[in-house]
Amino acid sequence: MRPEDVGLSSGIRHRRVAGLRREELAPLAGVSVGYYTRLEQGQSPNVSDEVLDAVARVLRLDDDEVAHLHRLARVARARRKVRPERLRPGIRLMVESFTEVPAIxxxxxxxxxxxxxxxxALLAPHWVFDGEEKPNFVRLDFLEMDFSxxxxxxxxxxxxxDIAYLEGSLSRFPGDEGLTALVEExxxxxxxxxxxxxxxxxxNCASISRDYRHPCVGVMTLTAELLRTPDDEGQxxxxxxxxxxxxxxxxxxxxxxxxxRPGLARPADR
Incomplete structure (x- = not known):
């Protein structure tokens, strides 16, 4: 956001960082500069929804960003260690039950x-299908870029x-040391x-349409629907x-x- 976007004079000609200064944003949200500074620093875990909504209004955040802001404001209270990820057998069976479309x-x-x-076959045919280790899709996209x-x-x-997915996970599970280590890596x-x-x-990455360029069958437009399993933290x-x-x-x-049926797929129709 620029000062001109909210009806303020640009004031300072050269700004060290983009965006509104605290002294500009706080009055527009109806709070003191000192209170807003403590909020930025994570020192106001009991901040009201009304204050957060006022900040979101000034910054013109969309629904996903507003939800993210509310989670971030409560990080100090939520910073607890999370359980190691374990896939329930029923979820594995659900994935395997899809035979006509890709599922993960x-x-x-x-x-x-x-x-x-x-x-x-769609996402990582160069990996061993039934190997003990499966890919992390963020590592795959950033560290195997020739493929991705x-x-x-x-x-x-x-x-x-990918980054939005990690950002959302960090705000939900700030105590996940493995998640923090992945970002640092x-x-x-x-x-x-x-x-x-x-x-x-x-x-929220719930529904995304994307074009895939597969070497065997050509370009496909596919919609990926993410179905959260509420009993499994973040899965x-x-x-x-x-x-x-x-x-x-x-x-x-x-x-x-x-x-x-190997060999059935014809060369890609470009």
Missing amino acids: AVGRRGDILAWNRPAH RGLYVDWEQKARD LLALSPEFHALWTEHPVS GVTVFQAEAGSPSQERLRRLTESVT
């Missing part, structure tokens, strides 16, 4: 906890969605991750589907059939 169980850190064969840039037509948007190893992380994109099941009757649905069908 994904954890709060972006780990693929279970996948079916269509998902393996080839798979995603709009790699930068996929990368931002990617900041150190990937300049692309480092650059995008500073933008702090926020999204969910993602199902990938194409619009009925579309060329993408036909290509997805060919990809799925090729998993059990």
Whole structure:
């Protein structure tokens, strides 16, 4: 936000960082500068919803960003160690029950906890399907970029969605040391991750349409629906589907059939 966006004079010509200064934002939200500073520093865990909504209004946050702000404001109270991620057998069976479309169980850190064969063929065919270790989709996208840039037509948007997923997990599970370690690892190893992380994109990642460029069947537009499992901290099941009757649905069908009938998929229709 710029001062001109909220009816203020630009005042300072050269600002060290982008955005409104505390002295500009606090009065617009109806709080003192001192109170807003303590809020920024995590020293006001009992802040009211009304104050947070006022800050969100000034900053023109969307619904996902407002929810993220409310979670961040309560981080100090929520900072507890979380249980190690364990996939319930029923969730694994759910993923395996999808035979016509790709499906994965994904954890709060972006780990693929279970996948079916269509998902393996779509997302990471160079990994061993039934190996003990499965990929983390954020590591895959930022540390195996030769592969990921080839798979995603709009790699930068996929990368931002990855970071938004981690941002959401961090606000929900601030005590997850493995999650913090993953972010630190990617900041150190990937300049692309480092650059995008500073933008702090926020999204609930519940429903995303994306173009995939698969080497066997060509470009497909698929919608990924993330179904949260409330009894499992931060986990969910993602199902990938194409619009009925579309060329993408036909290509997805060919990809799925090729998993059990090798050689069936023809060269990609460009």
